Amino acid sequence: MIGLSVAYALARRGRGPRVLLxxxxxxxQASSWAGAGxxxxxxxxxxxxxATPREGLAMLxxxxxxxxxxxxxxxxDxxxxxxxYRRQGGVDLAFNTKEADELQAMSGRWKRxxxxxxRLAQADYHRVEPRLNDQVQAVYFLPDRAQIRNPRLLRALRIACQQRGVTIExxxxVANVVEQGGRVRGVRLEDGTERPGEIVVLAAGAWTGGLLERLGRAIPTRPVKGQLALLAGPPGWLRRIVEHGSYYLVPRADGRILAGATIEPDAGFDSSPTEEGVREVLEEAFLMCPGLRAFPVERTWAGLRPGSPDSRxxxxxxxGIQGLIVAAGHKRAGLQQAPGTGEVVADLxxxxxxxxxxxxxxPDRDPVPDEEVPSVRS
Ligand SMILES: Cc1cc2nc3c(=O)[nH]c(=O)nc-3n(C[C@H](O)[C@H](O)[C@H](O)COP(=O)(O)OP(=O)(O)OC[C@H]3O[C@@H](n4cnc5c(N)ncnc54)[C@H](O)[C@@H]3O)c2cc1C
Incomplete structure (x- = not known):
């Protein structure tokens, strides 16, 4: 998503024929296909x-x-x-006093x-989202929460890039960046061939850190595994995105409902779903909307979110290497931040x-402890 977004942003400016992806x-594929959108x-x-990291992130x-x-x-077109792309709104749920307090604190950030x-009155819970669990204790409605059907978006981006002259191989x-005298000269592939280029953008998701390591730079982009299950519901059964902590339900236009996601920072580069992970997301899904139990699980999968040393x-x-740009480490929010990332990298x-x-x-900043920036809530 990030690589295609950079290419598309450049192509929209008429530079497609000079871009090689x-x-x-x-x-x-990879994390961008796996994400919930x-x-x-x-x-x-x-x-x-x-001016501040918090404001910078909000701007992006x-x-x-x-x-x-x-x-x-x-x-x-x-x-x-x-x-x-649908802005159908979303609800955030709390099932006990502690969670309600956490949501209230979160609403302070939204307000700022x-x-x-x-914050909905109890009588309105089911008016806004009829399928919610009756046991829910607090519900916040965010009318501007949106979604994108990422697999389709990615296909469209590839075709649009090619139509605008971008070459995709x-x-x-890529094995390494080729540099000479402190300047980028292109990249070397694993098969030993080279591709020349004045500017190289490293947008290799969770694998970016490995490429940077080969340049002697320790900027880790550790994979954070996330597992999802896809339930086959009828169209319109669920109206809005539903969130409970880090778990969520995303209703697609055709009725399918994505239930996600685990957050596994220690699973390494293994991107296969596990019985345990799928059980975890389904249990949460059934807690949010018990009626989901009636629908078959159509598919399960996992993806590797590209981490960064902090939340940014x-x-x-x-x-130190002129012409080398990094665009990675978007963690849980790479889909939502991709068009902005594409545009600012195109500016650079x-x-x-x-x-x-x-x-x-x-990319070469000193990591800021997580508590200083809001968690990237997707
Ligand atoms: C379960 C889950 C749910 C998510 N939900 C959301 C969400 O709702 N909203 C949101 O905004 N974000 C979400 N995300 C996060 C989002 O998917 C990622 O942040 C984003 O997709 C990262 O995009 P990327 O292009 O950096 O990485 P990737 O999509 O992983 O792409 C990296 C690409 O680089 C290629 N590559 C790697 N190494 C090399 C090499 N050496 N040479 C050539 N190519 C290479 C890979 O093959 C891959 O195609 C979710 C992620 C997961 C896993």
Whole structure:
């Protein structure tokens, strides 16, 4: 998603014929295919501030959120594939006093950031989302929570990039960046061949850290495994995105419901679903909406979110090697932050001031402890 977004942002500026995207397997797989496609609500005026890490992150999210409307429409027109961008809203649930207190604290952040929300009165719970568990104790409604159907989005992006002149080589594993005299000269593939380039963007998801290590840079992008189950429900059964802590339900337009997700930072690069992980997400799904038990599980899978040393993505030039840009480490929010990331990286490549200040996410920063930035809630 991140690599395709950078390529598409450049292609939209007429630079497609100068872009070469190298992909080890097939495009649009890996974490980006596996993700749920939730797009967190943002305040549009977050686009105008950006001094602190918190504001910088809010700006990137706001930029992405605005771009999604345009990209989804243009991609549908350009490729005939509808990425199903839908702002159908979402509800956050609490089942006990502790969780209700946590949600209240979270709502303080929403308020500070200008995100629209409403704490529902009990009489309104089922009006807003009829399928909720009767045992729920507090419900917050966020009307601007949106979703994108990521597998479709990824297919549309690939086709649109190619139509705009981008060359995509699949089955090409990059082994190393070629540098000379402190400047990037291109990349070397595992088969020993080279591809020349004045600028190289490393957007290899959880594998980016490994490539950086080969350049002598210790910037880890540890994989954080997440497992999902897909339930086959009828269209319209669930109206909104439902969240309970880090678990969620995402209703697709065709009735399918995604139930996610585990957060496994110690599972390494193994991306196969496990019985235990699937049981965990299903139990949570049935807690949120007990009626889901009636639907068959159509498919289960797992993906590897690209981590970073703290809660923030790694976006920007890597000092010491001119022409090398990193765009990785988006963790739980890489889909929602992708269009914004694509645009700011395209700004960097064109040598213009990025639309979002990037100091807070520079790849060579000292990691900030997690509590200083809001957890990236997708
Ligand atoms: C279960 C789950 C649920 C999620 N839900 C959401 C959500 O609701 N909202 C949201 O915003 N985000 C979500 N995410 C996170 C999001 O999916 C990721 O942050 C995002 O997809 C990362 O994109 P990426 O392009 O950096 O990485 P990837 O999609 O992993 O892509 C990296 C690509 O680099 C290629 N590559 C690696 N090494 C090399 C090499 N040496 N040479 C060539 N190519 C290479 C890989 O083959 C791969 O195609 C979720 C993730 C998971 C796993």
């Amino acid at each position: 190298l992909e080890r397997g097939q495009t649009g 939730m797009i967190a609500p943002v305040a549009p005026d977050a686009l105008t501030s950006g 999210r706001a930029l992405s959120s605005c771009l999604y409307e345009t990209w989804a429409r243009d991609l549908r 350009e490729t005939g594939i509808d990425p199903e 950031e200008g995100i629209v929300f409403e 699949t089955g090409c594993e 993505p790694l976006i920007g030039p890597l000092p 490549i064109e040598g213009v001031e990025p639309r979002v200040p990037l100091e807070w996410c520079r």
